[in-house]
Amino acid sequence: MSFLALEERFQEGRSLLHRLEARAKLLIALAFIFAATLTPTGRWEALGGLAILLAAGVALGGLSPLLVLRRSALALPFVLAAVPLLFTREGDALFSVPILAWRWTATDAGLEAVLTILLKSWLSVSAAVVLTATTPATDLLRALRGLHAPRVIVATVSFMYRYIFVIGEEAQRLMRARQCRSAVVGRGSGGSVRWRARVLGNMVGSLFIRSYERAERIYDAMRSRGYDGELKSLAVTSLRRVDYVALAIVFGLLAALETYARLSGG
């Protein structure tokens, strides 16, 4: 049941990046993602610059590059969406493949576009990976609040984070109970696909109902402590000088990179 093995994204540590205030890190990561997104197609030096910045982040965070690579693989499936660009951009023909009675011709401009998108999305996801690996989720939630993200959204994410483990464990118990009762001697264990689908459907339904009932109990627990529909929270501590310095340095570097990418592109 690997998909239920919920692991904490945060990696314990005392590095410079770990000690930076969560809001500063969140802003830096967002700025990095914006810069990556805004980089024009085919500006390899700028994208390389961003990659160097990212590598610096990994090093400053004391993270293992392998860990970041593994987690950032999450971005790969989304790149499939960019593949059609390979054939639809105008440009010099590179090669062509026959698909469904047509010959599709790949162009150099198309290749450039796909590679740029691949790099951009990988850089962006990696930045998020570095952020979540060096910042506890609870600090990130507080940072979102401190940056005045809509309270309803922050509250929703908080509940999700608090209960995803509880619900995950509940699902695991259901699975185990099913396994205990589906002992089949010999081959063909588990019955037909249809039967299995029905069992899974029942499980998802039962999980939903349990979660729904839990939600009502939680709401009662909140009301018991005075909840009146308005979302309140404690104030967030202020940023320190080191946080401002880090923000200024990274923002400056990103601005320089982007300006260079545009000027050199002519």
Place this chain on the structure above:
Amino acid sequence: MLDSLEAKVDTAVAAQPQTETQTGAARVARVANRPAVVEVRGLRYSYPGGFPALRGVDLALAPGEKVALVGPNGAGKSTLLLHLNGILRGGEGEVRIAGLPVSQENLGRIRALVGLVFQNPDDQLFSPTVFEDVAFGPLYMGLEEPEVRRRVNEALAAVHMQGYGSRMPHRLSLGERKRVSIATVLAMEPAVLALDEPSSGLDPRSRRALIRLLRELPQAMLVAAHDMHLVRDLLPRTVILDAGLLVADGPTSEILRDRHLLEEHGLEAP
């Protein structure tokens, strides 16, 4: 805090005319020889769908009094607890906390006076960190931030969980989560604790620690429990609720000796 409560309760009790339905509660209050901090009179409640959960309950708790609420599953124990702070309302009868009737306009004050702790800590603790969860009640009482922080630290100290503020509830053991659950209401400095099965699921050592902890607390308590060891060791008075009616009310030692009574209501002596 309890002194000022007693003064409030005094005036409230003096103002009550003695009617037929009040005698049960009034008698109990007299027995304890102190004005009641919890008064339940003629409480009836049916769930939507018509199932009658409470069929006329009279109960009074003196300040600081620790009372066990026992009875079989489905007897109405949780329903009664949910009436103490007005989560459930709309039946017949009356509930007063420290003299205040439980009504819409008093809900804020009532919920600060009654600390209701749910059976499952995963329902009680809904915030990402222990600190935020314990701060929830004080925040909604409209307290200033330094006062909120003071209360959180005090409440965590009271349940011997100092230093756990930044921990995440799902990373704590069940016993620790139960303690934090109690801290979440202690931070509101209530006069009454309403606890639903506080020892369920705990191993013997955690249970003993919980009993010691609850004994240290000065608040009046109404504790719904199946754990008769907890009842015997912690709660000097016991009431038995069965099918929505209070069928017995007296010193725990006497009730636990009456095996016939216990068996009749699906209970057993420890």
